[in-house]
Amino acid sequence: MPADGHPYLFLALFAGAAVVFCLSLLGLARLWAMLVSPAKPGPTKNAPYECSLASQGDAWVQFRSAYYLYAIIFLVFDVETVFLLPFAVAFTHLSVGAFVAMMVFLLLLVEGLVWAWRKGALAWH
Amino acid sequence: MIDEGLRSELSKQGVFTTTVGELYNWGRKNSIWPLNFGLACCAIEMIAASMARFDISRFGSEVFRPSPRQADLMIVAGTVTKKMAPQVVRLYNQMPEPKYVIAMGACAISGGPFKQGYNVLKGIDRYLPVDVHIPGCPPRPEALLHALITLQEKIAGQKLTGPERAPHLQEEAPSEYPIPDYGAYDLDPPKNPDVWQPPVLARKD
Amino acid sequence: METLDVIKTRAEAAVPGAQLALAPNGAVPAEASLVVDSAHAAAVARFLRDDPQLQLDYCSNVTGVDWLEASIKEKIKTRKLVDGVEKEVEETVEHKRPGHLEAVYHLYSMKLKHGPLVLRQRTANRVDQVRVASLTPVWRSAEFQEREAYDLFGIVFDGHPDLRRILMWDEFQDHPMRKDYVEPDDYEYEPTAHDDVLDKARRHYPVEEHP
Numbered sequence A: 001m002p003a004d005g006h007p008y009l010f011l012a013l014f015a016g017a018a019v020v021f022c023l024s025l026l027g028l029a030r031l032w033a034m035l036v037s038p039a040k041p042g043p044t045k046n047a048p049y050e051c052s053l054a055s056q057g058d059a060w061v062q063f064r065s066a067y068y069l070y071a072i073i074f075l076v077f078d079v080e081t082v083f084l085l086p087f088a089v090a091f092t093h094l095s096v097g098a099f100v101a102m103m104v105f106l107l108l109l110v111e112g113l114v115w116a117w118r119k120g121a122l123a124w125h
Numbered sequence B: 001m002i003d004e005g006l007r008s009e010l011s012k013q014g015v016f017t018t019t020v021g022e023l024y025n026w027g028r029k030n031s032i033w034p035l036n037f038g039l040a041c042c043a044i045e046m047i048a049a050s051m052a053r054f055d056i057s058r059f060g061s062e063v064f065r066p067s068p069r070q071a072d073l074m075i076v077a078g079t080v081t082k083k084m085a086p087q088v089v090r091l092y093n094q095m096p097e098p099k100y101v102i103a104m105g106a107c108a109i110s111g112g113p114f115k116q117g118y119n120v121l122k123g124i125d126r127y128l129p130v131d132v133h134i135p136g137c138p139p140r141p142e143a144l145l146h147a148l149i150t151l152q153e154k155i156a157g158q159k160l161t162g163p164e165r166a167p168h169l170q171e172e173a174p175s176e177y178p179i180p181d182y183g184a185y186d187l188d189p190p191k192n193p194d195v196w197q198p199p200v201l202a203r204k205d
Numbered sequence C: 001m002e003t004l005d006v007i008k009t010r011a012e013a014a015v016p017g018a019q020l021a022l023a024p025n026g027a028v029p030a031e032a033s034l035v036v037d038s039a040h041a042a043a044v045a046r047f048l049r050d051d052p053q054l055q056l057d058y059c060s061n062v063t064g065v066d067w068l069e070a071s072i073k074e075k076i077k078t079r080k081l082v083d084g085v086e087k088e089v090e091e092t093v094e095h096k097r098p099g100h101l102e103a104v105y106h107l108y109s110m111k112l113k114h115g116p117l118v119l120r121q122r123t124a125n126r127v128d129q130v131r132v133a134s135l136t137p138v139w140r141s142a143e144f145q146e147r148e149a150y151d152l153f154g155i156v157f158d159g160h161p162d163l164r165r166i167l168m169w170d171e172f173q174d175h176p177m178r179k180d181y182v183e184p185d186d187y188e189y190e191p192t193a194h195d196d197v198l199d200k201a202r203r204h205y206p207v208e209e210h211p
Helices: A009-036 A066-090 A094-118 B003-011 B019-029 B042-050 B085-094 B105-110 B141-156 C004-014 C040-050 C142-153 C195-202
Strands: B072-076 B100-103 B132-134 C020-023 C033-036 C060-067 C069-084 C085-097 C100-109 C115-121 C132-133 C156-158
Touching: A066 A094, B003 B141, B003 C069, B019 B141, B042 B072, B042 B100, B042 B105, B042 B141, B072 B085, B072 B105, B100 B105, B105 B132, B132 B141, C004 C020, C004 C033, C033 C040, C040 C115, C040 C132, C060 C115, C060 C142, C100 C142, C115 C132, C142 C156
Parallel strands: B072 B100, B100 B132, C033 C115, C132 C156
Antiparallel strands: C020 C033, C060 C100, C069 C085, C100 C115
């Protein structure tokens, strides 16, 4: 690592080398395919794969709107986990203001959970 | 080009020489990915071949792909009914080049015990170009491994240039074969004459 | 389980108008069966399922049988006057049995652990009157097997919820398990010991003539 460089310069160089390595391999494969292996597309080959039976109907299926409750619950727990982990790591160094802000944030999430609970999203249908 | 004598002399000295074609075929033959599908009891033997006792991964073929887009080898393992035959042909058509077919077991190569029935295709080679046939009802996993090794030898012998180059390198060689339709009494057409002709028998009467 | 005679009498009493008959079986197991007319088949089936002494709650299998038109020879012993002396003479009587299709149901009772009772329905002929009543509303397990009998024998089950072909493809025209079914002639090559198959295959051999 150069002594005068930015401490993350090494990482940037490493990432760049990795990308160039991958791209050069892909490019070689592409070149090889262009040179020796002719592409042979066809109607069956390009058809959307569906267990080898001919596709029927539309792939755009409608879901019940009641599923948005599951999305909300997932969001509540997901966001909570994402913020709780750094919160726990930095807990001892936090000021009172930061602690109160975090508690307000948690309260908002818990409020969402309570709301979904009362909607019956946690009951098994 | 180096001649064989010089090559063996060099390899004795610890220098390994190869050609692009050999390297290419060596890579291909040791990474044949079969399509993950079975039609009848032969599939059980195929599954056994992929398990620890017979261990098909010794030959680089343990990666059974559930999608034809990623498969190189179609192991037709079992009875191909006439209702199933168009689906098998369509799966073959959807596989990318280069692709190979192993017909495993009596049913896949000829219809087997169901040959004189009304609903079984009398061999998948009526619609698809089969590279290796395995007899047996069902064949042992060792037989499947032997077929795989035979296929590997075939791949290793394929040329990359010249008029006899491998089919996937030829512009005019077909990649798709016609899918038979369901007819009123039989599949339509009952066979693909470009792929399969009945054997000519020399006999007196 | 009660004898078939008792079941027949009780079923006829329970379902007014039902025409039941006993079909004897000449084979070694001698398992006689109950023949029911299609018009009352569903009612009789419900009786067999719900009757407390029978409780045949499980239909293990539905099959089809194809009976071609046949002449049946029976030997009947009669007493006749031969040359003024009365003797016992054996006579052969021939009568025609019209062709028909048959749907056969094997019924068991899981609760009372008895069975099987063999129930048959017969069609009027093999050609155009091939309808019998579906017993799928009574025994749900009959659904796929009735579809199979429809597919392979061409028996049409009235009242079946989803009567489609199940083994052959939808475009298929014939019924392969019928005795007069002609299979597709695609024996190009057949090294076999069966002479009839060999004859069929021989017509397709591309033969290389010997010089």
